[in-house]
Amino acid sequence: MTEPDNPFKLELFQTSDGSHTLKLIGKDEQYHSLNGAMQESQHVFISAGLKPLLHKNDKLFLLEIGLGTGLNALLTAKNAIDNQCNIYYDAIEAYPLHKEWISELNHPDLFDEEWIGKAFQLIHSADEKKYVNIENHFFIKCLRQKIQEVILKEQYYHLVYFDAFGPDTQPELWTKEIFTKISQSMRPGAILVTYCAKGAVRRTMKAAGLQVEKLAGPPGKREITRAVKI
Numbered sequence: 001m002t003e004p005d006n007p008f009k010l011e012l013f014q015t016s017d018g019s020h021t022l023k024l025i026g027k028d029e030q031y032h033s034l035n036g037a038m039q040e041s042q043h044v045f046i047s048a049g050l051k052p053l054l055h056k057n058d059k060l061f062l063l064e065i066g067l068g069t070g071l072n073a074l075l076t077a078k079n080a081i082d083n084q085c086n087i088y089y090d091a092i093e094a095y096p097l098h099k100e101w102i103s104e105l106n107h108p109d110l111f112d113e114e115w116i117g118k119a120f121q122l123i124h125s126a127d128e129k130k131y132v133n134i135e136n137h138f139f140i141k142c143l144r145q146k147i148q149e150v151i152l153k154e155q156y157y158h159l160v161y162f163d164a165f166g167p168d169t170q171p172e173l174w175t176k177e178i179f180t181k182i183s184q185s186m187r188p189g190a191i192l193v194t195y196c197a198k199g200a201v202r203r204t205m206k207a208a209g210l211q212v213e214k215l216a217g218p219p220g221k222r223e224i225t226r227a228v229k230i
């Protein structure tokens with residue numbers, strides 16, 4: 001299966017914790033860690049990013065760069081609903097997945113909740129027009145555009161999931177220009193999390209006005225990065 005607009009050719013892969021991801025054929029790149037997609041998502045985005053901010057705001061405004069398979073979004077929806085917190089999730093995705101890929105992914109099977117299957121479909125139906133409401137606590141929009149082309153609201157987001165492909169695959173997304181744009185969209189004290197801990201990336205984030213720390217990574221990865229808007 002090839003998405004007409006997607007420059008990458010994809011293949012389905014079952015990662016070590018049983019959850020699926022997509023690999024980019026011919027590149028050393030994938031949507032999640034091959035050591036466990038679910039585990040990585042939970043560790044990097046939920047535990048390091050979302051958990052410290054839950055219950056701190058009536059409405060939590062969250063930006064994700066790269067909706068991809070929707071796994072981060074699904075885990076975030078579960079946390080919003082379990083904790084009765086309201087999360088407004090603005091995803092940016094340049095190459096939305098075709099429905100054939102979405103139906104192949106086993107993400108909904110990894111959860112016990114009845115509403116998850118429907119939520120997974122709703123997440124992938126989201127566009128920029130209006131928020132899709134999931135169980136009255138998780139609200140998602142998706143801008144089907146490149147991050148380079150998007151104009152972001154200033155000082156708006158409490159949390160950013162930076163989940164682009166890695167800097168070797170997409171160096172154009174790990175630049176001072178992109179991180180400055182994102183940093184300007186964050187409120188003071190807002191958090192950005194990413195799986196990448198390269199020194200050059202951390203220096204670029206600092207130059208964009210973020211305070212950067214390294215945290216222990218999930219299995220198979222030594223470190224990840226969390227940055228705070230000063």
Ligand SMILES: C[S@@+](CC[C@H](N)C(=O)[O-])C[C@H]1O[C@@H](n2cnc3c(N)ncnc32)[C@H](O)[C@@H]1O
Nearest residue numbers: 066067068069070071072094095146147163165
């Ligand atoms: C590592 S994957 C994201 C995985 C995703 N967060 C998930 O939970 O499945 C990177 C994503 O970034 C998207 N992407 C690539 N270039 C982009 C760009 N210029 N702007 C926005 N998204 C982009 C890809 O299509 C892909 O879905």
